[in-house]
Amino acid sequence: MQYLPNILFALVLIAGIGFFTRNVRKLIRNIKLGRAIDRSDNAARRWKNMAYIALGQSKMVRRPISGILHVVVYLGFIIINIEILEIIIDGLLGTHRIFQPILGDGLYGFLIGTFEVLAFLVFVAVVVFWLRRNTVKVKRFLNKEMKGWPSNDGNNILYFEIVLMTLFVLMNAADTSFQQAGVGNIVSGFVAPLFDGMGADTIHLVERTSWWLHIIGILIFLNYLYYSKHLHILLAFPNTYYGNLNPQGQFDNLESVTNEVKLMLDPNADPYATPAETETAEVPEKFGAEDVTDLNRVQLLNAYTCTECGRCTSVCPANQTGKELSPRAIMMKTRDRLEEVGKNIDKNGEFKPDGKTLLDYISTEELWACTSCNACVEECPVSIDPLSIIMDMRRYQVMEKSAAPQELNMMMTNVENNGAPWQYNQMDRLNWKDEE
């Protein structure tokens, strides 16, 4: 019976980490449903981007208020989690604050003191975040894609943080021997007097309860991530690493098209020649994206990384002028559809056509409202590229379905026939020289 808590702890830990691993594998499987894309170049620049943008949060502070608060929560989150190491060892071995004698009172007190101060700052920052989200009318939190779950999700995380930080301070405050040692109880020292007059057993019970709830809370939080916009705390790292390094204005040239165009322009090519054996065996490649599986893996990683912060949408010229398009919604819808495809695979072992595509989520009205201005790309704090998804979906509309808006079809006919988007003759191209 003596080992019951240790065994219980081990079971809880295994369950928590087990579920998490299962979700991570699902996540990787889903991302791999996308087309492969080679981003193995320029490793040095990529590491640097990751260090600056994800670790250093360089793009967050462009909006100072939310940016600095976010840095506090983020640093607090990372640093306080060092404490988890001790909690896990204590839990498994049945020890109590195992690092205190190892590190010595001085260093241990300094570390815990730092954690407590950070916990307090995180608490304050989270309260401000909650007020911003729920009482100050910040426009980007009120767009229509933020109804229901996305908005609850944002708040849930804040509640999580508040509860976890409170439990952390509470478990220190109710730890009589820790308080007596008087090292590092910078914040909990102010809370401890609450327990004056309580029996030692009661205080111990408070301490144990807080300790258990704290670690269980952390494991639940870990498993909540997969269902939440908070995946970004993990995925921001690979996402910034694999981000686009080319100038933002450069769109990729579709290689499959290049080959065909070369053939068409080659005067020596025999237009009636049957394609080589190997080519006929392959499924003809689809141009552009109809569904999530036509997108590339970085685009799908983007969808899972999106924090739904709405910075992109708040600077989008189309969205600001009341158009249906919202780059954040493009990312959210891509993720929703990818999740749906993933669940389909979970259920059927492989993907069973469900009569739906990404186009059931993203309307052509949204696609055709984009000016390709790159404001969304520039703004995203974690290097997401909503524009690339919009363009790939336009490509499908135009090249596979010939479904461009009528005016654009006219424009393209002109380009094709007379080398200009308007109905002018190419032979008149230099007339301006002699006009007055």
Place this chain on the structure above:
Amino acid sequence: MNVPTMAELAAQGKQPEVLFWVGCAGSFDDRAKKITKAFVKILNKANVEFAVLGTEESCSGDPAKRSGNEFLFQMQAMTNIEVMNAYEVKKVVTACPHCFNTLKNEYPGLGGTYEVLHHTQFLKSLLADGRLTIEGGSYNGKRITFHDPCYLGRANEVYEAPRELIRKLEVELIEMKRCKRNGLCCGAGGAQMFKEPEKGIKDINIERTEDALEVKPNIIATGCPFCNTMMTDGIKNKEKEQEIEVLDIVELIANAQDL
């Protein structure tokens, strides 16, 4: 107007210093043709040996690509590349940020690698080499604001060249609250120029014109024929065309010197 073509120069066995890529708007659009001519006047004044492709030039393919028609884009690109490579073109300058972006970034992958400059970058280099001088003239002391074209600014991170030229005009350069990296699109990019906007509550060019009106300029300077059209329409919509002019930077420079 002295505008040699590549074909003429080639017949004389000559290579120009730079190819001036005029673009469709610059060739056909009445408003943009004025920008083209202003730029040519400056080139001639600075004794730059340039040439155009004339009737051998064709649409860069940008509007097709942004519409999603990769076939048409690559057909255009490869045709143009074939022409330019035949003339052994090394350096290209253009007054259109869309052509600039496409030629600079998207042509190399299809076999066309050139040094491509926006006209403001090219003039900046002339200035640095002492081949060009810019003076304020009639614009001295005027309030000018510059609207960043998306395909010059964010797309290629060229923010300073146009501003440097404007400052040389001895004017007061005032920035809109959204500028440079944060500049708001005029609404024409991504082939929107060639279609009606999707339904909404406002046109994007009006939103942008309001940004400009806020800083009370005498002149809105542009560096893109499409931005120019959009801002001109915006100013007309606000009935401000008596007070505020919309001019390309090369028009400002040419006008200031009475070219």
